[in-house]
Amino acid sequence: MSRIPVRPALAGVAAVLLSALTTLSGPVPVARAAPGCASPLAPARPVTATPWPQYRYAPERLAPLTDGSGVTVAVVDSGVDPRHPQLAGRVLAGTDLLDPNGDGRRDCVGHGTGVASIIAATPRDGVAFRGLAPGVRILPVRVSEQQVVDGRESGRTVDAADFARAVRWAVDRDADVLNLSVVLYADDPAVRAAVAHALARDVVVVAAAGNLHGSGDPRPYPAAYDGVLGVGAISADGSRADFSQTGTYVDLVAPGSDVVVCAPGQGHHRAEGTSYAAPFVAATAALLRGYRPELTAAEVTRRLVSTADPAPDGGYGAGVLNPYRAVTESPATRLDRARPAAGIGDDRVDPAVLAQRARRAAARDRAFVVAGVGVTVVAAAGALALLAPRGSRRRWRPADPA
Structure with missing residues (x-):
């Protein structure tokens, strides 16, 4: 049995969770039944200031179009605590591959x-988040x-074989994302x-790209698999987070x-890591699946990539996720991992303006062609007027067709 450890792609939760994603050594501990968490987390307070991603994405603009109703997103992770008021009624009974008889609704970290x-x-x-x-x-x-x-580093985790079981379990329970x-x-x-x-079951798969940029960007899986959306992280100023890995696996x-983010039970934490970039993409995929249910998972994936805001080369993939564009613009025709080099930020050009410029450029090109043809015709007519009399005097005639 494979003993590759599974680790959260985490750079920090508040001040106490600061994963460096170092490789574990030795056998994975055997999971045992645990009625509760050995060390409950300290209580957290609700946030009062609006988080910067909400300024960037303005979810209230999307709410009239879609909120993802009818879509199921599987979160393969440390469990999800449904007691938080903002998650009440949103968390289904899942499964627990760490402890027997669990349903996934216990989160100790x-x-x-x-x-x-x-x-x-x-x-x-009264809650900004x-x-x-x-x-x-x-x-x-x-x-x-x-x-x-x-x-x-401490805490239990499943091995690769059980992680594969977790993915299959979620897919076979009709997860859409x-x-x-x-x-x-x-x-x-x-x-x-x-x-x-x-992927064969038409599920959108979103994975964190990992936080080991400072350790040589080791190739992360599942993000590196074909068909999976690999997600890196940016900071509030739009630049790539210094821990976020770079490579062709970043889409x-x-x-x-x-x-x-919400803390177990109540309140909120501030956090960082590609772990927390991935769910923005998963949420947008869910919005698309709810708004355009006729789209296949592959079409949703292509659309998320093709509607990303342009960004520089160097770990940004195709660009920065733009949920509003993904939902409202036409789907793309293919997934292209090419990295367009452009500026990043909120002063981007409106797509309608780009389309208008393209139409004007095409019209200008047509005008040049018409003008060129006109000049050629006039020149030919002038030459014919000069040569025809001389040709007549010399008994010149066009050559007969062969």
């Missing part, structure tokens, strides 16, 4: 709850409770086959630094 909240946290009076797709159903699949405290904010740094055949199963980027 807060990672999965935070990821799920970026997707599905419902608006509440909200999810991007608050109408979706969250299907929790618990595979890890790993964290780093005071620079030391998979959010995989966990990373393996080895290509495991069972995981590869499970992802292929998900696009989304907020992943100093983002706000």
Whole structure:
């Protein structure tokens, strides 16, 4: 059996969870039944200031079009706590591959709850934070409770074989979107086959690109598999977060630094990591699946990439996720991992303006062609007027057709 450990793609949850994603050594501990969390998290307070991703994405603009209702997003992670007021009624009974008889609705480290909240946290009076797709159903699949405290990694996690089982379980329970904010740094055949199963079943698969840019960008899976949307992280100023990995496996980027997430039970934390960039993309995929149910998973994937805002080369993939464009613009024709070099920020050119410029350029080109043809005709007529009399005097005539 494979013993490749599964780790959350996490750079931080508040001040206590700061994963460096170092490789674990030794056997994975055997999972045992646990009625509760050994070390409950400290209470957290609700946020009062609007998080910066909401200024960028303005979810209230999307709400009249779609909130993801009818779509199921599987969160394969550390579990999801349904007791948080903003997640109440949104979390289905899932499964627990760490402890027997669990249903995925227990989160001892807060990672999965935070990821799920970026997707599905419902608006509440007096709370600035909200999810991007608050109408979706969250299907929790618990595979890890790993964290780093005071620079030391601890906590249980499943191996690659059980991670593959988790993916298949979610797909076979009719998940429409998979959010995989966990990373393996080895290509495991069972995981590869499970992802292929998900894609064959028309599931959108979104995965974190990993946080080891400072350690040489080891190839992350499942993000590196074909058909999977690999997601890197940006900061509030639009630049790539310094921990966010770079490589051909990055398809696009989304907020992943100093983002706000729900804490288990109540309140909120600030967090960072590609773990938290991935759910922005998963939520947008859910919005699309709700708004345009006729689109296949592959078409949703292409559309998310093709409508990304332009960004420089160097770890941004095709650009920065733009949920509004993804929902409202026409679908793209293909997934292209080419990296357009352009500026990043909020002063981007409106797509309608770009289309108008293209039409004007085409009209200008046509005008040049017509003018060129006109000049040629006039010149030919003038030459004929000069040569015809001389040809007549010399008994010149056009050559007969062969």
